[in-house]
Amino acid sequence: MATAVSVRDLRKSFGGVRAVDGATWGARAGQITAVLGPNGAGKTTTIECLEGLQRPDAGTVEVLGVDPWGAGPQHRARVGVMLQEGGLPTTSRAVPLLRHLAALYAAPVEPDELVTRLGIDAFARTTVRRMSGGQRQRVALAAALLPRPDVLFLDEPTAGLDPHARLDVWDLVRSETARGACVVVTTHSFEEAERLADHVVILAAGTVVADGPLDQVRAGRTLEDVYFELTAQATR
Numbered sequence: 001m002a003t004a005v006s007v008r009d010l011r012k013s014f015g016g017v018r019a020v021d022g023a024t025w026g027a028r029a030g031q032i033t034a035v036l037g038p039n040g041a042g043k044t045t046t047i048e049c050l051e052g053l054q055r056p057d058a059g060t061v062e063v064l065g066v067d068p069w070g071a072g073p074q075h076r077a078r079v080g081v082m083l084q085e086g087g088l089p090t091t092s093r094a095v096p097l098l099r100h101l102a103a104l105y106a107a108p109v110e111p112d113e114l115v116t117r118l119g120i121d122a123f124a125r126t127t128v129r130r131m132s133g134g135q136r137q138r139v140a141l142a143a144a145l146l147p148r149p150d151v152l153f154l155d156e157p158t159a160g161l162d163p164h165a166r167l168d169v170w171d172l173v174r175s176e177t178a179r180g181a182c183v184v185v186t187t188h189s190f191e192e193a194e195r196l197a198d199h200v201v202i203l204a205a206g207t208v209v210a211d212g213p214l215d216q217v218r219a220g221r222t223l224e225d226v227y228f229e230l231t232a233q234a235t236r
């Protein structure tokens, strides 16, 4: 499968803080890549560079062969983004919002299909402002999936979701790779990474400390054991 996302010697600082300090990794089409790392390891900064929201200080990032910084609407339509905060308009209700967004894309998924698969119909009359955190997350995921993106960035997609909703989200994410999409998931959940990921990247203090297929990174151990061993120094 082709490389859809590539990060080469990426560096990004904020004042004196080196958020990303020379990281190189990639993610392939048709695969789920999980990016793990302690708080402050540089995961969100890296993903924001890949989404075109931050400009690298040095190194390069490419998504579908394009530099995302300043990329046009045609590129953006091929990339689905689910942010932690959701970024949804607070007075909207889910179904009209998703229908409105779908109308912006050339060949969107039928919104009602996502509404059913993510259990959004159960809170269809609730405005975004009154939704629970987990309900908002489901709507944000549906919004990211609407354009049938070739690349999907999911920032902690199941944090705070109940166990049924987590399974629904995992099923949906798997079906995205089955149609050939490249999915990059940041997570603090070893269970999520072990159940979902084909490929694992572990960041610590802005650098890559592991990068490879899940079984290769685990090398017969649990992901949790490997993670603690590789990130111990960075968190002291």
Ligand SMILES: Nc1ncnc2c1ncn2[C@@H]1O[C@H](COP(=O)(O)OP(=O)(O)OP(=O)(O)O)[C@@H](O)[C@H]1O
Binding pocket: 014, 015, 017, 018, 019, 020, 037, 038, 039, 040, 041, 042, 043, 044, 045, 046
């Ligand atoms: N806009 C910003 N201004 C100043 N510092 C920032 C900014 N964004 C990130 N940082 C700093 O860069 C470092 C990396 O942050 P980042 O959000 O990328 O980490 P993360 O791995 O996503 O962490 P978490 O698991 O907590 O989400 C942190 O020290 C953070 O405080």
